[in-house]
Amino acid sequence: MRDVLQAGLSPTRLEITDESALHAGHSAMGHKASGEDVESHFRVVIEAAAFAGLRPLARHRMVNALLKSALETDIHALSLKLLAPGES
Amino acid sequence: MLTEGPVWPLTWNLPMSETLDADVHAFIDKAVKDNPVVLFMKGVPDQPACGFSAVTVQILDQIGVDFAAVNILQSDALRQGIKAYSDWPTIPQLYVKGEFIGGCDIIREMYQSGELKSLFAEQGLLPA
Numbered sequence: 001m002r003d004v005l006q007a008g009l010s011p012t013r014l015e016i017t018d019e020s021a022l023h024a025g026h027s028a029m030g031h032k033a034s035g036e037d038v039e040s041h042f043r044v045v046i047e048a049a050a051f052a053g054l055r056p057l058a059r060h061r062m063v064n065a066l067l068k069s070a071l072e073t074d075i076h077a078l079s080l081k082l083l084a085p086g087e088s
Numbered sequence: 089m090l091t092e093g094p095v096w097p098l099t100w101n102l103p104m105s106e107t108l109d110a111d112v113h114a115f116i117d118k119a120v121k122d123n124p125v126v127l128f129m130k131g132v133p134d135q136p137a138c139g140f141s142a143v144t145v146q147i148l149d150q151i152g153v154d155f156a157a158v159n160i161l162q163s164d165a166l167r168q169g170i171k172a173y174s175d176w177p178t179i180p181q182l183y184v185k186g187e188f189i190g191g192c193d194i195i196r197e198m199y200q201s202g203e204l205k206s207l208f209a210e211q212g213l214l215p216a
Contacts, residue, residue, distance in 0.1 A: 056190060056193075056194045056197055056198070057188075060190065060191070060193065060194060061175075061176075064176070064177055068177070071177040071178070072177070077138075077140060077178065078178065079140075079192070
């Protein structure tokens with residue numbers, strides 16, 4: 001995930017936190033058939049010049065597009081904070 | 089002072105027979121066009137099955153807007169269908185006047201900036 005985001009956005013700040021442990025147990029919801037609880041929750045903070053002038057929905061769509069395949073398989077939940085340089 | 093009635097009187101259920109993509113698409117389309125504010129979520133508003141859905145419900149409740157809720161856990165076809173409908177990979181998803189607004193992060197950002205309340209007010213969805 002880090003490599004894809006690095007290559008796609010050339011971010012000036014990139015923080016990825018794996019919060020799966022906080023959600024153990026509940027994330028099996030809706031996936032009981034698989035009998036597993038392996039999906040992961042990530043919190044990601046990205047600061048990139050590419051986000052400047054874009055509304056939140058457009059920023060999120062850029063990241064979603066980059067992570068498309070991972071979102072379909074490995075990532076259960078993703079919390080994004082997407083900033084342009086100078087924003088907080 | 090009397091307590092207000094339930095904020096979410098509406099729960100939409102997908103008929104079990106409707107599992108074709110076209111049926112699911114039509115169901116979603118009708119839900120977002122017939123209701124000014126629709127939240128597709130995991131679980132139901134008074135018992136969300138996921139933290140992100142819970143946060144979104146809390147925000148809508150805090151603002152005091154009426155909304156219809158669709159529990160996407162009722163059907164795998166619906167769960168996949170809503171992702172295709174909006175081209176958005178995660179749940180919850182909020183729609184206002186037929187337009188996709190965003191998921192939990194965006195709703196939270198818009199709530200904190202006051203933008204979400206303004207949006208509802210502009211659309212005439214908040215009590216005067």
